[in-house]
Amino acid sequence: MSDETPICSAKGCRATAVWVLAWNNPKIHTPERRKTWLACEEHREHLSKFLGARGFLKDVVRFDEWEPSGS
Structure with a gap:
């Protein structure tokens, strides 16, 4: 994992991220992809x-609880 501070994905926001939103677009991603x-x-x-x-x-x-699946 990088030492860089995670930044919020909202447009224009530079605040530290504290949540991970895992998502999948079923039209273009396999079901297990996040x-x-x-x-x-x-x-x-x-x-x-x-x-x-x-x-x-x-x-x-x-x-701080997110465990990436590697995909």
């Missing part, structure tokens, strides 16, 4: 709703 967005406290709900409305959101995990 893409990730990072979120600060302020943007977690907004980004989760954006992905959830499209049926993409699979999991929301605290950054």
Whole structure:
């Protein structure tokens, strides 16, 4: 893992990320594939709703508890 501080994925946000939003677009990704967005406290709900409305959101995990699958 990198020593760099994780930054929120919300447009224009430079806050430290504390959440990992794991998602998958079933039209272009295999079912087990997980893409990730990072979120600060302020943007977690907004980004989760954006992905959830499209049926993409699979999991929301605290950054310090996230275990990447390697895909």
